[in-house]
Amino acid sequence: MDFAIPSLAILSSVTPPAAMLAQSDSFAGSGLALTIACAITAIALVLLMRPGSTGLRIAATVGGLAGFAILVVEVLKRAGGEETSLSTVFPLVFGFTALAGAVRMVTHPRPVFAALYFILVVIATAAMFLVLGAEFMAFALIIVYAGAILITYMFVLMLAQQSPAENEGGAWYDRVPREAGSAVLIGFVVLATLSEAYFSKSAQSFRDDASERTAGDGMAKAWQRLDGMPKLLLETSQKAVAIDWAKTRAEGDKSPAPKVAEVVRDARGKAIRMMDDQASIEVRLADGSARSVLLQPELVPDNSRQIGVDLVSKYPAGLEIAGVVLLMALFGAVVLARKQIELGEDERRELAGMRRLTVDGEPGGSGGLR
Amino acid sequence: MNGIAHTLLANSDAQAVNLALLMSALLFACGLVGFLSRRNMIIMFLCTELMFQAAALAMIAFGKVHHDVSGQVFVIFILTVAAAEAALALGLIVLLYRRRETLDSEAWSELKEA
Numbered sequence: 001m002d003f004a005i006p007s008l009a010i011l012s013s014v015t016p017p018a019a020m021l022a023q024s025d026s027f028a029g030s031g032l033a034l035t036i037a038c039a040i041t042a043i044a045l046v047l048l049m050r051p052g053s054t055g056l057r058i059a060a061t062v063g064g065l066a067g068f069a070i071l072v073v074e075v076l077k078r079a080g081g082e083e084t085s086l087s088t089v090f091p092l093v094f095g096f097t098a099l100a101g102a103v104r105m106v107t108h109p110r111p112v113f114a115a116l117y118f119i120l121v122v123i124a125t126a127a128m129f130l131v132l133g134a135e136f137m138a139f140a141l142i143i144v145y146a147g148a149i150l151i152t153y154m155f156v157l158m159l160a161q162q163s164p165a166e167n168e169g170g171a172w173y174d175r176v177p178r179e180a181g182s183a184v185l186i187g188f189v190v191l192a193t194l195s196e197a198y199f200s201k202s203a204q205s206f207r208d209d210a211s212e213r214t215a216g217d218g219m220a221k222a223w224q225r226l227d228g229m230p231k232l233l234l235e236t237s238q239k240a241v242a243i244d245w246a247k248t249r250a251e252g253d254k255s256p257a258p259k260v261a262e263v264v265r266d267a268r269g270k271a272i273r274m275m276d277d278q279a280s281i282e283v284r285l286a287d288g289s290a291r292s293v294l295l296q297p298e299l300v301p302d303n304s305r306q307i308g309v310d311l312v313s314k315y316p317a318g319l320e321i322a323g324v325v326l327l328m329a330l331f332g333a334v335v336l337a338r339k340q341i342e343l344g345e346d347e348r349r350e351l352a353g354m355r356r357l358t359v360d361g362e363p364g365g366s367g368g369l370r
Numbered sequence: 371m372n373g374i375a376h377t378l379l380a381n382s383d384a385q386a387v388n389l390a391l392l393m394s395a396l397l398f399a400c401g402l403v404g405f406l407s408r409r410n411m412i413i414m415f416l417c418t419e420l421m422f423q424a425a426a427l428a429m430i431a432f433g434k435v436h437h438d439v440s441g442q443v444f445v446i447f448i449l450t451v452a453a454a455e456a457a458l459a460l461g462l463i464v465l466l467y468r469r470r471e472t473l474d475s476e477a478w479s480e481l482k483e484a
Contacts, residue, residue, distance in 0.1 A: 041396075049407060068396075075392045079384040091386045095393040102397050102420055105413075106404035111473075114413050118420065121397070125423050128393065131386055132434045137445045141426070144449050149419065149456045156460045157412055160467045173409035173474040183406035187399040194395035199388070208384065211435050218437025306439045307446075315443055322450040329454030336461035 034074050034195045040067030042188035048107045049180040068099065071195070078204045091131045098124035109175045115153050122146045136304035222300045223272045223279045225309045229301070230263075233271060236299050237263050237283050244293045259286040383434065390431040398424035410473050411466065415459045422452045 044064030047056060072092065101120035108114045122145040129138035177183070197203060226233055238260045245257035263271045264282040272295065273280050279295040301309075311319055346356045401420030408414055426445045433441020463473070470477045 045400075045403060049403075071392060071396075072389070075388045076385055079388040088385045088389070091389040091393075095389050098393055099396050099400070102400040105420070106400055106408070106417065111410055111412055114416060118416055121420065121423065125393075125397075125427055128390055128427060129430055132390055132430050134430045134433070134442045134445070137426075137430065137442050140446070140449065144453060145419070145423075149453060152456055152460055153412065153416060156463060159464060160412070160473055171410075171473075173472075173476070174413075176409070177407040178409050178476070180407045183403045186406060187403035190402055191395055191399040194398065195392070198391045198395060204388075207387070207435050211383065211387075211437070214435075214437040221438065303439070303442075307442050310439050310443050311446065314440065318443075318447055322447055325450060325454050329457045333457040333461040336458070336465055 031196050031200055033070065034199060035192045037067045037070035037074065038188055038192045038195060040064070041071070042184050042191070045103065045106075045187070046180050046184040048103065049177045049184070051109075051175055064103070068096070075199055078199050078201075091128060094124045094127040094131065098128065111157050111174060112154070115150060115157060118153075119146050119150055122150070134303065136307050219279075219297070219300065220274050222306060223274065223295070225306055225313075226301050227270060227272050228309060228313060229305070232301060232305065233263055233281075234260065236295070236301075237281050237293070239299055240281065240293045240295050241283060241285075241291070243296060244291075260284075261286045261288075264290065387431050387434050390427055390434075394424045394427040394431065396424075397421075397427065409475055411463050411475050412460075412473060414475060415456070415463070418459075419452060419456065422448055 041064050044060045044067060047060035048064070076088065098121050101117045101124060105114045105117035105121065108117060122141060126138040126141045129135075129141060226236060238257075241260055242257040249255070260283045262284050264284055265271045266273075271281055273282075280292055281295055282290060282292045284290050343351070349356060398421050401417045401424060404417035404420065405414050408417065426448045429441040429444050429448070431441075433439060466478065467473060
């Protein structure tokens with residue numbers, strides 16, 4: 001309450017200059033604007049974490065939004081002079097949703113709501129994966145996180161339910177954060193370091209170079225993966241032949257495309273030939289004639305097939321170890337959660353094959369009968 | 371063929387990647403702050419899951435930069451470790467809760483049996 005006024009003053013005095021700084025070109029490369037924006041969001045977060053008045057919370061939210069806006073503007077500026085198009089809006093919206101969910105999760109006094117906000121974060125992150133072209137991982141993330149891990153968390157939250165009297169507005173240890181100031185300071189240092197590492201001029205140009213260099217390379221790698229999948233290769237070559245057939249056949253000719261008998265491999269066992277980023281393949285048709293067809297870019301194996309092949313061909317050891325890790329986690333969880341059953345004297349005697357001390361039907365025995 | 375996202379984003383990949391990296395940094399910082407400052411043990415572990423998410427997002431963004439699916443393969447391993455961690459951590463939390471009847475991590479600051 002008492003620090004509402006000064007913090008408001010700090011926020012209102014810091015935000016406009018920082019925004020101007022972000023707009024001016026002289027500071028664009030220095031990274032100072034990024035650091036200042038990180039600091040603003042950090043201050044906003046520490047205000048949100050302490051239990052305070054509504055006015056203070058609103059001020060902190062506005063400050064946090066301002067810092068976030070500066071960060072986004074700076075980061076988009078570094079991505080190159082392209083116009084901000086509609087397609088930038090999607091990652092922006094999903095990213096904002098994820099961040100809002102994360103902040104609410106960290107600041108919410110009730111654990112169940114924190115878990116629910118985490119589901120929001122998971123879904124927004126999955127949408128971000130989709131935008132980045134990782135379709136398989138997006139849905140795997142939703143299934144594994146929102147479907148399995150979060151449900152486990154919910155179960156444990158229910159098992160560890162506080163008593164109703166204590167539950168008015170959450171337990172005290174949920175309402176009062178521990179050392180919020182120093183925690184946010186550490187978070188700020190991490191954030192500033194990460195943003196400097198990600199978005200400094202050299203990092204950005206390195207990233208642009210890598211992206212340019214590997215654009216064709218990525219395609220070639222995808223075709224190579226197809227080379228290792230004989231069945232899919234045959235299907236793909238059939239499709240390529242069909243496309244080729246549709247293009248070259250005479251007008252009005254409705255005959256179906258010739259069947260592919262087999263894919264011809266060269267001396268090194270490679271079926272797909274790369275020439276200037278253009279993949280082609282040689283096939284033997286059912287009638288015995290050979291034909292060379294271009295592979296259209298849209299015939300490249302889709303995301304989940306590529307991941308599958310990469311997983312088993314490049315990282316088989318990792319896959320095995322992942323299985324062992326999961327098995328050990330299963331054992332560990334069973335051992336940890338096993339309930340210790342207290343055995344009475346009678347039960348212990350029974351297990352040892354001895355007679356009970358008390359007789360059935362006799363009330364008030366020392367061991368007690370159930 | 372390869373999804374709507376590809377055709378939509380053909381010419382603003384760099385912007386999408388930069389935004390994803392920014393999000394991953396912000397999510398990681400949020401998770402770290404939450405882990406350090408919350409007292410509830412369950413929320414602390416939720417915050418580690420948040421940091422896992424941030425790491426996965428960064429993996430996928432850098433995979434996009436290098437046009438390589440290895441980044442996405444690594445996310446599978448991250449998911450594995452996250453699932454294993456969740457199972458073990460929650461088992462531990464249930465055990466600790468049975469002993470002290472509280473989820474406050476301060477109750478265990480002395481690390482000895484009651």
